[in-house]
Amino acid sequence: MIYDHAIVTSYFASCGLPEPVFEYKFCPDRKFRFDLAWPVYSLALEVQGGLFARTAGGHNRGAGIRKEHEKRNLAASAGWLILYVLPAELCMQETVDLIHKAMHSQRGDS
Numbered sequence: 001m002i003y004d005h006a007i008v009t010s011y012f013a014s015c016g017l018p019e020p021v022f023e024y025k026f027c028p029d030r031k032f033r034f035d036l037a038w039p040v041y042s043l044a045l046e047v048q049g050g051l052f053a054r055t056a057g058g059h060n061r062g063a064g065i066r067k068e069h070e071k072r073n074l075a076a077s078a079g080w081l082i083l084y085v086l087p088a089e090l091c092m093q094e095t096v097d098l099i100h101k102a103m104h105s106q107r108g109d110s
């Protein structure tokens with residue numbers, strides 16, 4: 001992990017967000033996990049750390065991309081909403097606003 005869970009949790013709490021579950025396993029028969037999740041809202045936040053890496057990794061190789069598609073499809077079919085941010089965007093007000101908006105959306109608020 002390239003971010004500190006305690007710092008993220010503290011920042012989110014100071015912004016009025018409920019505490020996320022880190023490395024949440026959303027599919028009992030698979031190893032797929034969300035970086036951060038709020039299960040009561042079926043809301044996940046994925047931190048795309050290796051997106052711009054010059055070396056091959058899980059987010060920029062064919063096999064990794066196929067696995068990511070499988071994960072996203074399973075999550076969507078189970079009603080999960082997934083948001084994506086870069087590590088530098090994690091503790092930003094824009095991300096907090098997006099999470100708040102998504103939580104209201106998942107609850108069916110206007």
